Amino acid sequence: MLDTIDKAILSVLQQDSTLSVSEVADRVNLSTTPCWRRIQKLEQDGVIARRVVLLDAKKLNVGVTVLVEIKTAQHTAAWLRRFCEVVATIPEVVEVYRMSGHIDYMLKVVVPHIEAYDGVYKRLISEVDIFDVSSSFSMETIKHTTMLPLDYVL
Structure with a gap:
């Protein structure tokens, strides 16, 4: 079961998964270590399936x-x-x-x-x-x- 902090972390990471743990922690009003633990748990539980880079299809000529x-x-x-x-x-x-x-x-x-x-x-x-x-x-x-x-x- 996810709480409001987990949802906030997921929301931040869905917008930009390249943020450092400390940046995510700042955005969800949490200290770094607990934020890192929550992210690790979300990954272990499969809620975070993977982190990827989104590419611009037009710039890659597949528009x-x-x-x-x-x-x-x-x-x-x-x-x-x-x-x-x-x-x-x-x-x-x-x-x-x-x-x-x-x-x-x-x-x-x-x-x-x-x-x-x-x-x-x-x-x-x-x-x-x-x-x-x-x-x-x-x-x-x-x-x-x-x-x-x-x-x-x-």
């Missing part, structure tokens, strides 16, 4: 985002295993979701242009048996965050 809806006619463990293996090897595929409803899987793909996406598409369909693929290109990013809401923590 085109494609949302790909996939339907399969095969709902077998073997098909799923193969699908997971294939998408894991395609670096342009940055997110994969198994869905409820009329779509089986949703992929988020980042590429420099439509032609590059076509290469991803061709690779995907050559390695996995897919019933239907529908791709939508994002025109504008309205909101993009990696910060999770902390209001629901028990």
Whole structure:
């Protein structure tokens, strides 16, 4: 169970995980050692899964985002295993979701242009048996965050 100080620490770290422990401690009104212990516990408990650097997609020439809806006619463990293996090897595929409803899987793909996406598409369909693929290109990013809401923590 997380208390308000843990939530404050998580909020600060979600905004900037490069802060030193003393800077985090200052922002949550705690001394350094107890703050460090709390961060260590949050990491040990798996609440903090990892710390990463967020990169600017446009500056890396992968500013085109494609949302790909996939339907399969095969709902077998073997098909799923193969699908997971294939998408894991395609670096342009940055997110994969198994869905409820009329779509089986949703992929988020980042590429420099439509032609590059076509290469991803061709690779995907050559390695996995897919019933239907529908791709939508994002025109504008309205909101993009990696910060999770902390209001629901028990």
